[in-house]
Amino acid sequence: MRHFFTILAHEVRMLLVSPSTYVAAVSFLAVMGFIFTNILEKYSTAPQDASPASVFFSVYFLPVIFMVPLLTMKCLAEERRLGTIETLLTTPVTTTEVVLGKYGAAYLLYLAFWASTSGLFFILKRFAGDPRLIDPGPILGGYLFIAVSGLLFVSIGVFTSALSRNQAVAGLLCTTILIMVIFGGRYLGSVTWLDRESLAPLKAAVSYAQVSQHFMDFTRGVVDTRELLFYLSGTVLALIFSILSVEAKLLHS
């Protein structure tokens, strides 16, 4: 694992010197700021049930569906398209180190983007003058959910990037899989053909893999280890598939 940090540092550095990172960060903040302003406007006209934080985090899927593919589609597809994967893998690095290093860098950037939204809450606290608007519970829960679910979402992005040498294909594939993971659970939970008794274990599995349900739990302060395990195991699986995919492409090239 000695090369993991070399690759991680290199990737982070390359992200930080790349203009596209800043363009992405600014547009992300603009969109999130717009959503936040809308939420606050609603609060200024009429009292609401939930705290602004939980409403704000409930649109987490928007940046996930658009940002994660953009952040990750480049990481392995570009290496293969340019052929630099060949120079990279002929040094004493393992495929695992390469995939993990790239994954780590993308995940850190994802976290940094979300961390920048804490500025919105800071501004709210500074100028709202109403302590009821700032409820630390949902804010912490929301960020925790973002951090934990981000593990899985970013690893899906890395996996799709390992599948294709074309960035656009990788990005679209990533968006599709993310939509299936985020909304598919809710849809499968509502279909009636799963209610049959013979399919009961499947039904239980589906109800366990509800991302939106996990989000509700986290913002309410319920941190269930089964949910943590869901994201962790999903992440490990996606990363193992990424590594296998990179190696399989070498074997069958």
Add this chain to the structure above:
Amino acid sequence: MSEPPAQPAIEVSRLVKVFAGVTAVNDISFKVPRGEIIGFLGPNGAGKSTTMRILTGYLPATSGDVSICGFRVAEEPDSVKRRVGYMPENNPLPEDMRVSEYLYFRGRLKEVPRRKLGARIDEVLELCDLKRVRHKIIGKLSKGFRQRVGIAESVLAEPPVIIMDEPTIGLDPHQILIVRDLIASLRGRMTVLISSHILPEIEMTCDRVLIINQGRIVAQGTPAELRREVLGQSAYEIEAAGPLGSLQFVLGSIVPGLSVASEGPEDDQGFRKIKLKTIGDEDAGEAILRACLLEGLRVRALSRARPTLEDVFLAATRRSWDAVAEGQGPEAAP
């Protein structure tokens, strides 16, 4: 990290690589002693790049055995990768890094100690004449500079074996000269395997040449040996005037195997060009002159035509195509 010094730098035995039913490398065996520069020659699609990729451990072989400095590639890929500097075909480089940053990153990946890395980068930049562009972004460099960045990168960790796939492709003659000098400066210190289809290139830099065609080695040896082995003859050309009547007979009696290959027309001064060929490789120039004097011919010029590596290459690849065609003929017929 100690390794037995007697081991050859590269040892390949009965290497076979099959891609989805297509045999790219077919039963290749060769050995490269340490410190030698060896040229890998072949037409496009002959299996040069595939063999090189297998040597670096990037691609797995279908069967056969490959060792670098005594380490088997299939069993100890890490030990092999630590000992090989590799520059792939087309020299892929990241577009958005500076030259010195790139070399630093590669040096760290190749496990050059952090303390030594700075000095070593200065050294290779000097060696490859890259000092002027060390802070430039690689994507904005010209082809010649990019190529040299690739070479600098491959020698960075001072590996005992360097494998370069077409290092001079797309360079102008002046840059080719620089690259050639650079490769020659590694002679003795490192084992270098370069592939190319630019023949004078190989002839000038390499101690030994391997000619490969359709996945098989068709000839190997020093350029001089190859000339002898593949062509098996040397040619002379004289310009002489006078009666040619019994020249053929006299030549044959003085030097066995020497014969007249062709005679040109007489020019206005009465001289004509005569092409002679011998079977052996020893110098027959003096004997030819003596024969001409005996015959009373006036000789204006005598030259020995040196077959170039190009002739050798064409002869060797043609020979292998013929062999393949013969071997496959009956099977191919329905």
